[in-house]
Amino acid sequence: MASGTRRTDLISDLELRQQSAEFLGALRQASQSDNLIDIMAPQWDDVREFLTDLSRSRTQMGFTASETAMFVFSLKQALFARLRQEFGKNADTLAEENWAGTVLLDKLGLFIAEAHQESREAVVARQQQELMELSTPVVKLWEGILALPLIGTLDSARTQVVMETLLQEIVESEATIAIIDITGVPTVDTLVAQHLLKTVAAARLMGADCIISGIRPQIAQTIVQLGLDLNEVTTKASMAAAFRLALQQSGQAYTEVPQDATRG
Amino acid sequence: MERIPILKMGGFLLVTIQVDMHDRLAIALQDDLMDRIASTSARGVLIDISALELVDSFIGRMISNIAAMSRILDAQTVVVGMRPAVAITLVELGLSLSGVRTALNVEKGMNLLQAPLPAEESADGHNEG
Numbered sequence: 001m002a003s004g005t006r007r008t009d010l011i012s013d014l015e016l017r018q019q020s021a022e023f024l025g026a027l028r029q030a031s032q033s034d035n036l037i038d039i040m041a042p043q044w045d046d047v048r049e050f051l052t053d054l055s056r057s058r059t060q061m062g063f064t065a066s067e068t069a070m071f072v073f074s075l076k077q078a079l080f081a082r083l084r085q086e087f088g089k090n091a092d093t094l095a096e097e098n099w100a101g102t103v104l105l106d107k108l109g110l111f112i113a114e115a116h117q118e119s120r121e122a123v124v125a126r127q128q129q130e131l132m133e134l135s136t137p138v139v140k141l142w143e144g145i146l147a148l149p150l151i152g153t154l155d156s157a158r159t160q161v162v163m164e165t166l167l168q169e170i171v172e173s174e175a176t177i178a179i180i181d182i183t184g185v186p187t188v189d190t191l192v193a194q195h196l197l198k199t200v201a202a203a204r205l206m207g208a209d210c211i212i213s214g215i216r217p218q219i220a221q222t223i224v225q226l227g228l229d230l231n232e233v234t235t236k237a238s239m240a241a242a243f244r245l246a247l248q249q250s251g252q253a254y255t256e257v258p259q260d261a262t263r264g
Numbered sequence: 265m266e267r268i269p270i271l272k273m274g275g276f277l278l279v280t281i282q283v284d285m286h287d288r289l290a291i292a293l294q295d296d297l298m299d300r301i302a303s304t305s306a307r308g309v310l311i312d313i314s315a316l317e318l319v320d321s322f323i324g325r326m327i328s329n330i331a332a333m334s335r336i337l338d339a340q341t342v343v344v345g346m347r348p349a350v351a352i353t354l355v356e357l358g359l360s361l362s363g364v365r366t367a368l369n370v371e372k373g374m375n376l377l378q379a380p381l382p383a384e385e386s387a388d389g390h391n392e393g
Contacts, residue, residue, distance in 0.1 A: 202355045
């Protein structure tokens with residue numbers, strides 16, 4: 001294996017040797033057939049499967065795409081040396097065999113690089129999905145009062161998920177008031193405001209009032225400077241203030257219990 | 265032709281839409297409902313659309329029209345039981361039904377109709393004072 005791209009910190013010599021032996025075994029078996037051109041053919045199933053597994057495990061170990069591909073490309077040096085030994089006296093045959101070997105190994109190298117990229121993309125997609133699910137919890141604060149703490153930037157896809165979860169939760173918990181807390185939303189631009197207003201409008205259609213809370217001073221300034229109209233929406237500075245208002249609107253009151261009473 | 269039944273409950277009219285709305289049915293409902301409001305001098309109309317799975321812009325506009333017309337005939341309209349998917353569709357269509365009062369279910373809608381309007385309440389308070 002080419003020494004320039006060896007990652008002794010990530011993989012042990014023994015493991016690498018085993019993988020190489022396994023790969024060479026599969027390669028030898030596949031090349032027994034005359035088909036050295038089309039690596040998508042059924043004879044190459046074992047090789048492809050091995051490479052896909054290998055690239056998946058390398059992705060998880062933190063190899064880069066070129067380091068993964070080098071696993072295949074490093075075979076070239078050994079193969080060409082062997083070919084020269086075999087056909088050294090016949091220049092024509094040597095060139096021909098070299099070319100066939102290059103084409104085959106290039107194809108396998110590209111295949112493993114693509115597999116590497118695919119497994120990386122799968123990781124990204126999965127993380128995106130998890131992020132989406134993590135970041136839209138709907139919390140029940142009180143009988144009939146829901147809270148939706150939003151964290152992170154709101155885009156169209158997330159708004160859709162937020163809206164759907166909120167509306168579904170409104171139906172299930174028969175809530176009349178929903179508090180949307182945007183303390184964790186870093187910036188509010190016209191698009192985000194548009195999304196928020198849509199959510200509020202949809203909740204209102206279902207018969208629930210929305211209160212937006214947690215608007216930071218900076219964001220309040222931005223909203224006014226952008227000329228956004230939030231007049232139709234009740235807004236409160238903090239979640240506590242919004243909750244107090246929600247209790248009031250749902251006809252519930254809170255009283256402070258004197259210190260003595262709690263001690264006694 | 266099939267029609268949507270309009271039930272009278274005390275001073276209120278109750279409309280439950282149980283079938284898929286098509287345009288002709290919507291117009292018939294609008295006609296019937298206005299006649300009934302005028303003849304019974306109802307104070308409120310409750311439209312239950314919990315069985316409605318599909319809305320288009322026409323049905324959305326019809327609901328908002330019915331609300332506006334009832335208001336002219338001095339009856340409050342409350343739309344209840346809208347499904348989440350329907351609410352999202354209406355918002356995406358740009359129909360937020362701003363003049364229509366909404367509630368989650370028939371029970372809450374009835375409470376809403378029976379409670380006096382906030383505006384009337386404050387007006388009454390002002391008269392007394």
